[in-house]
Amino acid sequence: MTPTVRVQTEAFDIAAETAALAGGRTDVGGIASFVGITRADDRLARMVLEHYPGMTERAIAAIARDAAARWPLTGCTVIHRVGPLTPGEPIVLVLAASAHRTAALEACAFLIDWLKTKAPFWKREEFASGDSRWVEARASDDAAAARWTAGS
Helix, strand or coil: CCCEEEEECCCCCHHHHHHHHHCCCCCCCEEEEEEEECCCHHHEEEEEEEECCCHHHHHHHHHHHHHHHHCCEEEEEEEEECEEECCCCEEEEEEEEECCHHHHHHHHHHHHHHHHHHCCEEEEEEECCCCEEECCCCHHHHHHHHCCCCCC
């Protein structure tokens, strides 16, 4: 399984990406999905995401290959947006396809948990007041990702 990984400024089409992953295949029993949306916490005007081109895509592809090693995936798509995003805009799409729902659901959860903690993105929040701040890692994200390493 070769994952589809894209880092882009453009919006993505969830239906088109899901159809492309299914591709008329008969070995896909289910596709689990996660769509992250930019929140308007604390009067946020926009979120600006930065990354290192090439390095970020390689890191995401490694996370997707790890998911495929853990679960019997027939396909995987991860699209993460960068640049300025306003509240309500989609920021990330994760799709995991498998013959069975449990594998697809667990792989999807793993992918988003590890993207939050292991993918090299830098986020800056910009507020209506003109103030801005860099988003720091959260203990809750680390705790969510830790469940996938328990016992290993």
